Amino acid sequence: MRHLQDLPPDSTTRRPPVLIKSEVTGRRPDHPASGVELHLGSELSGRVSEGDAVTWDGRWLVGRVTRVSDFRLSALPITHPDVGPLMGVLLPDDAEVDIAAAPRILLKQDGSGSLFGEIDRRAAVAVGDRVILADRSWPASLQAFKIGRVISMDDVDAAPLRVRLHIEPEVHLHQLPWVVIVGQDSRRGGQ
Numbered sequence: 001m002r003h004l005q006d007l008p009p010d011s012t013t014r015r016p017p018v019l020i021k022s023e024v025t026g027r028r029p030d031h032p033a034s035g036v037e038l039h040l041g042s043e044l045s046g047r048v049s050e051g052d053a054v055t056w057d058g059r060w061l062v063g064r065v066t067r068v069s070d071f072r073l074s075a076l077p078i079t080h081p082d083v084g085p086l087m088g089v090l091l092p093d094d095a096e097v098d099i100a101a102a103p104r105i106l107l108k109q110d111g112s113g114s115l116f117g118e119i120d121r122r123a124a125v126a127v128g129d130r131v132i133l134a135d136r137s138w139p140a141s142l143q144a145f146k147i148g149r150v151i152s153m154d155d156v157d158a159a160p161l162r163v164r165l166h167i168e169p170e171v172h173l174h175q176l177p178w179v180v181i182v183g184q185d186s187r188r189g190g191q
Helices: 002-006 009-013
Strands: 018-027 036-039 053-056 060-068 072-077 086-091 104-109 115-120 130-133 146-155 162-168 178-183
Touching: 060 146, 060 178, 086 115, 086 146
Parallel strands: none
Antiparallel strands: 018 036, 018 178, 036 072, 053 060, 053 178, 060 072, 086 104, 086 130, 104 115, 115 162, 130 146, 146 162
């Protein structure tokens, strides 16, 4: 009990996330940045909110909930510009790395189904490196979720000391049969 009293107030009152499996019921299969519709059973009403994360297989961040109705949800993939920039960490695929020392990158979307970001040319980055989430605007339970891999590196003419990375998600939201929504149960506080 003494150890619990020494914890910061936030850590003792934080509720664990609610994991909700949802079937993908509507999609546009020809465009990787298009949104999807997700089924929401009536028993799950009040457990999902706009902004909740959409994940796959317990390790991939694939989207964000954008609209909630009584029986249906809309979600956009992380590659859609309306999701907003993501902060990630670059990890080489073949070596153990100190995450605190790993290069960080701000990822932006252009609507093509990919992510892009610039990084210092001297950073130890290569095609094939994995990008994981390291963004405080997303829940703590999602940090280190996989985002994608570097598929190309291009010089930036306006900034010769920088390289532009093209990151391709390894899992696309519009191709999945089901997803898991990471939400906060708004009903729990009163029960």
